[in-house]
Amino acid sequence: MEPTAHVSKTALPGVGTRYDLKTDAGAHLSVVVHQDGRRILAFHDPEDDDACKDAAALAPHEATALSKLLVPDPVAHLHQHIEIDLVTEHIPVTKRSPYAGRLLADTQARTRTGASIVAVLRRTAAFPSPTPDFRFAIGDTLVVVGTREGVDAVAELITGG
């Protein structure tokens, strides 16, 4: 079993949420997740644990880049055991899409491509596991999982390419 690190969470009303992590080596880090999507990475002062010695504000794309560097690659780890090659893609339903306003069943996506539409994201809410009678609207984003070829085929169907 791998050891799990303990992260504590504190709400910052009107600002966002703070997550604290104390490493085994004794360093104290905190990450503030701002409501506007920024992340602030702070290192606590060893002399005064209540205060931050350094704080770096990260824009969303910078935070994403940093997280990619920090995450031990779980997919590579999977590859050694199982030959699985799934990709996930977000496919937007645009004005030009032949399926805008039609049902999920009409696409016959799984039968035709082997890839599945596992969720639909709308600006107002997310719909996990949409049923065949789910009606797409312009502006939806479909989350599609499957093989590379399958996902590309779904993208072609939906965008009407």
Add this chain to the structure above:
Amino acid sequence: MHDTTALLIELGSIILALGLLGRLAGRIGFSPIPLYLLAGLAFGHGGLLPMNASEEFIATGAEIGVILLLLLLGLEYSASELVTNLKTQYPSGIVDFVLNALPGAVAALILGWGPVAAVALAGVTWISSSGVIAKVLGDLGRLGNRETPVILGVLVIEDLAMAVYLPLLTALLAGLSLAGGSLTLLISLGTVSIVLYVALRHGRLISRAVSSDNPEMLLLVVLGLTLFVAGIAQELQVSAAVGAFLVGIALSGEVAEGAHNLLAPLRDLFAAVFFVFFGLSTDPADIPPVLVPALILAVVTALTKVATGWYAARRAGIGPRGRLRAGGTLVARGEFSIVIAGLAVGVEPRIGPLATAYVLILVIIGPLTARWTEPIGRRFLRTAATPPKEPTLPLEPADTASTPT
């Protein structure tokens, strides 16, 4: 037609001046609020450039400014945040009220302004400026600090307390009898509890009813709803600002975020107009006589805010240095002191110049105390400590006197 031309020219010059002042403030790294107030003073009665044509428009804009300030404040908080904060931090809220509202009330009584003005001035000295403080915390890179949730918690309680205080003040200013005042208070308390309950239980329903994929529709619906509710609240003597605040709390999640982004620029515009309006209605000649009381009040209430922060941070088990930082950060007063003073000007005209001078002092000093209270206080603690023990070493969890939370 001629009136419209004059209106456009006056309004254009005011807003342009505000924009340039705001840029200047940004360059120095200051809150633009004091500059807006000064601009209002310069334009208004007894100022350099009397404005006549645009006065009515600016007065209406100022109303809308207050409503939008509170709406966006409400949008920042979710109902659950408010309730948890109230549960965990209410002793700090009470200490905050006692230490900071009383000096204002006492000052008004000493000046012989009567009990209603005392209640108003108590509010002016009580409420810290969420806007200035949130910005200062970000600028100083302290959002990750342990004392920050404590500071924000005190601000949340103050903002929630406004929902009770403003209706009370409105009732007193309207000269309602005790029975009428209690009825108003009951109505507002009832409304606050109902809104909090609905927002906690059925927040998603409200948000879904308001939500729209089209930003234009969302803007119109939220703005229209807010103005409508604010008007109804005013009609019920509950104060328009509180109505707007409650609308903000009731909206949550995606809708709140979308509405926040859409309305923030509008808020900035109308809030600036509000500060100018407040300056306009204050005659610069009235300020020098109240300068001394304002200065004394500023010094006293700066110290009481430091004490408040110290107490609140100690309850959360934070070391002495963090307590000083929390206290120093809470000093800044700003938009709400002006909102409260703006309501009370009708009853006691002298409260306007006093509040202007007071806020000008504290909005400028606030960011400085946030930065320097800890280093100066530490030196002071060190010299005060007779045994050569370091009183500044933290890592001692809650000290003996603090109550467990």
